[in-house]
Amino acid sequence: MKMKRSLLLPLLTPVLLLAGCNQEPEGQPVLRTEIGSGVAEDIPGQAPQNKADDTGAIEETEQSERASVCRDVTFEQVLLTHCTADPAIHRIVTALSGADGKPYRSLSKLASSRGADAKSVAFAVNGGMFNGEGKPIGYYVQNRNRTKELNRSDGPGNFHLMPNGVFFGTGGTWQVHTSDYFYRMIGDRPDFGTQSGPMLVIDGKLHPKIADNGPSKAIRNGVGIGTDGRAHFVIANAPLSFGVLARFYRDELKVPNALFLDGNVSALWDPATGRMDAGAALGPLIVIENRE
Structure with missing residues (x-):
């Protein structure tokens, strides 16, 4: 979801547009929430997602012959889909634009652009926050090419509810860390990277400003890295609070670090x-590919 979520707004207040960080272009009206206060603003015209295309899949790609690495689970009475990427059999890339340089803005367009190569995709998800043009508002690296530097500025919305974080990796080593950790400790440019926020779990503890179960509910997703190096992507199939999503990562998946990717535009492509x-419309995308 684009530049996000204003703070301390009453329920069903009028539409409020927020300009992106560093004078990024203004985004479209979206659901904005404050994760600590329990105040939510439900902006008209932005319904929860997770609805399939008319056909259930695009015509240009065939259903994968591989078994799905995604499974449905129920946690605290909320249905989630949990997809696991294993560095032994998968690789991860970020994707933003097609050959014309224009952001895909949807998983279906990403799939169409890949043609026969789409068969190598295990799954794909939205990959971080973005401005009105679909371009990332934070750190972004694709194929070792950095197109956006780390964003450590102050600002409104969930992206700036510090600490936020970066999901990144090189080869089969994938990591999630706070943006401050990334700034201090990561010197080499990774193969891929995307910045979002806030962090959900930090060193095994919940983000200090996340309410236990605030009234703000939306379709949300995130990513966390287990102690075995596998990446866990989770997307809600019904609206849920930040607290529920964060506790699933901490209590069920037991990952030391997990990052919120987005809410209310969250989307999954599972070819299997x-x-x-x-x-x-989406911005940066994260694609998990099968190693051949």
Whole structure:
């Protein structure tokens, strides 16, 4: 979801547009929440996503012959889909634009652009926050090419609810860390990277400003790295609070660090099951590919 979520707004207040950080172009109206206060603003015209395309999958790609690495689970009475990427059999890349240089803005367009290569995709998800043009507002690296520097500025919304963080990796080593840790400790440019926020779990503890179960509910997703190096992508199939999503990572997956990717535009493409979420325009994408 684009530049996000204003603070301390009453329920069902009028639409409020926020300019992106560093004078980024202004985004479209979106659901904005404050994760610590329990105050939510439900902006008209931005319904929860996770609805399939009319066909359930795009015509240009065939359903994968591989078994899905995603499974449905229920946690605290909320249905989630949990997808696991294993560095032994998967690689991860970020994707933003097609050959024309224009952001894909949807998983279906990403799939169409890949043609026959789409068969190598295990799954794909939205990959961080973005401005009105679909471009990342934080650190972004694709194929070792950095197109956006680390964003450590102050500002409104969930992206700036510090600490935020970076999901990044080189080869089969994938990591999630706070942006401050990344700034201090990571010197080499990774193969891929995307910045989002806030962090959900930090060194095994919940983000200090996340309420236990605030009234703000949305379709949300995140990513966390287990102690075995596997990446855990989780997307809600029904609206849930930040607290529920964060506790799933901490208590069930037991990952030391997990990062919020987005809310209310969250989407999953799972070729093995034919799932292709559609809805609001997206920005950066994370693609998990099968190693051949």
